[in-house]
Amino acid sequence: MPWTFTPTQIFPGMRTVFLQFWPQIRKEKALILVSILGLVVEVFARLLGPWPLKLIFDYVLLPDAHTAELDLPFLRDASPTLLVLLLSLSIVATAALSSVSAYISIVSMSIAASRIITEIRSQLYAHLQRLSLAFHYQAKSGDLLTRITSDIDRLRDVTVNHALPLIINLLTLVSMVAVMFWMDWELALIALAVFPIFLLSTLKITKRIRQVAKRQRRRESAMAATAAESMGAIKVVQALSLENLLEQVFAHDNRKSLEESARTQQFSAGLKRTAEILVAIATALVLWRGVYLVQRGSATPGDLLVFITYLKTAFKPTRELAKQMAKITRGIVSAERVIDLLKVEPAVQDAKDAIIAPPFRGAISFRNVSFAYQIDQPILKDLNFKVQPGQRIALVGPSGGGKSTLVSLLLRLYDPQLGQILIDGQDLRDYQLESLRNQISIVLQDSILFGTSIRDNIAYGALGATDAEVRKAAQLANAHDFIMDLPNGYDTMMSERGVTLSGGQRQRVAIARAAIRKAPIVILDEPTVGLDNKSEQAVSEALNRLAQNSTTILITHDLSASRNFDQILYIESGQALEQGTHSELMQKGQHYAALYQLQSAVDTDHFSQSIEL
Structure with missing residues (x-):
């Protein structure tokens, strides 16, 4: 039966994502509860929206149209001018209530989502740092960067800009349908006659969007990997004149990604058009039956107005539902990519009974x-x-x-x-x-320096080292003199990989980083x-001092x-x-x-x- 569809059927993988990130979500339950409260008030305000118009129709424009069941003496006896004024003010008050509650809901959810996403990103980065070399040598750095940046950002965007509006729209739909059944079950059934068709179409198209979204994320990761590799080896790329070849590889993935994005837009547009046609059919059917009921005296013009307004309001979001569902589907795909990384176990890790x-x-x-x-x-x-x-x-x-x-x-x-x-x-x-x-201290053939100051690069060997210890290590490594000749001395910032220094200078900074560790094994x-004779002599002297007593x-x-x-x-x-x-x-x-x-x-x-x- 169409009515048995659950969110996890429409969004496969949503339950897995929710359970994976429940520890982070639970920490922000206070803000989430405030957001939900604001959401409920907003939906309530939407339900009240058309009622002032109904009362104006039934008690001002057509004073004899209200039914005995809804004959309210204080409205019947009030002057038309006062009644219109009060009902007009109630329209403004309802709109203000809806706006304020929506603001509170969105702001609360935005703050909660930002905190949750920040913690997830930190968790993912920490996890990547601890994965074994075997994993990092096989993985593409561009793909990992895509997951820790754009995939995480997409989660935040989907949560605030698409998931929350979808929840509001669905609650509005359910609430208005309930009120419609309370008012007239026959018109309510007619209005909902087309809904199963819409659900089936949604399931079918969402499945296609999910498949395309997965392929698109893989393409985007491939582009990021190509860019990261070529930028990281730009010297080799230019020396071998590989620019055109790599441009062709990147352009191919870029074109395929564009095609898949266009297919997603095509599916979304198709679902949107289907929703518009179905809403139009439902509206026509309700009007056809509703006018007959008004003429027969079973309903008032105001009742029909509320029904039509509810129908338009409740089903209007279905026109945007396709876009929201496409975005949410992409967000779930991004979340699954993050979860896939979090599930990778380090090949090398501490035993349960490991000692310091x-x-x-x-x-x-x-x-x-x-x-x-x-x-x-x-x-x-x-x-x-x-x-x-x-x-x-x-x-x-x-x-x-x-x-x-x-x-x-x-x-x-x-x-x-x-x-x-x-x-x-x-x-x-x-x-x-x-x-x-x-x-254990280590000095490699091509020691990498980080994009921070020389002082920090040396102090990374022993976190918390004092400036005096940094200078002593630099002196041991024959690095102090050339460091002092730099524009900002120890505060000189390194470019990526430390290429602002010569090979011999980089090695001596690396030796200082090893020396400050004072490790018993070197x-x-x-x-x-690759060093010239002069640099090799300076480095060799520093290495001899580094290795003493180790x-x-x-x-x-x-x-x-x-x-x-x-x-x-x-x-x-x-x-x-x-x-x-x-x-x-x-x-x-x-x-x-x-x-x-x-x-x-x-x-x-x-x-x-x-x-x-």
Whole structure:
């Protein structure tokens, strides 16, 4: 039966969205109740709207038209002039009541919705921050940005500008239909005869709108992803002359999104036209039967006027219902996209019984560690080695051998599929993530700086650090002098990725950020690659000071940088093929020795060529 339709049938997914965000909604129940109260008063005012006109018709224009059931002596005995004045004032009062209550309802709901949406966005951002690297490497940043910005904004817009008006219109419709049945059940049935047809049309078209809205959101996410990738790699794009190719990809998604938007408008327009025709049919039927009842004396002209007004008022919103339902459907699709992200579980997270890591001594042990990003492509295979507190170990070997992956496992950016990684004899998975990572400093090959001041970039290494600690860390990193030469010193703002500084300067700021942490374990991942001799010397000096009294792991392809390390681990194809000091490995004459001799020969050849030039 058409009368059994529920909101969740018209808007599939609405129940899921409501339950997901109920904790945020519940916090704003006071404002929502105020909004609902204003809504009820507004609907009541709408119900009263046509009655002053009915009384003017029945007691002033046609004084003999009122029925015995509604014969009100105080109206019958009042002078026509006074009666018209009072009823006219009541029209103004009813309109004012409706306007004030609508204002209170909309403002209360707007504030509540803004607070709810703000909390949801914060929750989503916090959740994204904690999702594992495996997720972020697979996801497109443009799509994630679309979900956390435009999808969330659409929820707010839909709630205030479309969902609330829809609720008001539906309550008005139900209330007026009830009054119409109270006045004359026969005319009420005639008026509602076309309503099942409208419901069926609404269900059918809303389903199509939902399908198109999903495709459109995917297109918009694809456009955002393309834009984010091209802007993030603009140097490569321009160097390879990829502008036209990427423009074509973006234009294709843009065109498809426009087509899907046009289809949504087409569906909405079709539903609107259907509603107008059905309302016209209902009005004609009511007029046809209503005039007959007035002529027979079963109803007054005022009754017929109220019926027609209710019919127009109650069904007028159906003309806008298509647009509102299309917007709400899109909002539900956006909410589902947000929920899909919130349901993603981090691959790496704290165990229920995880403890806060005590101050580390720095002993590291890999026991039979195996790891693969994809099951059939192992990166590390049964890896075993130990590092004593305060030792310096260099990881060397061909690219793709698993050196950086090893470091990612130590930071618990990933967990090994097999084996254990221990610090001070305790499995990493027994520690709370934040307390583990707070005791490890890392300097990468291309250290990223944030778009804030240099002072803040350094202090990010130890939140709450004082200005004196920031300066001391910068001095250790050979960064203080060039920072003081900048226009605003430590208050100089960085552009995105810190590109306002040279490569060597960025590395020294990154080293200062690592130094202020005063961590017992230091990881250096190719920290001097791509630097000129002068910058490399300044960075190397800073790194030596950073690594003092800490367990240090250096990833490098420059074997000369590892000669004085306590241990050298030669890793190839995910296995530790050799381990020992430089002299021990040279004496073995195997993989490390062969690679070292090859590098020495290449360096000698480059030196000879520079002399000839």
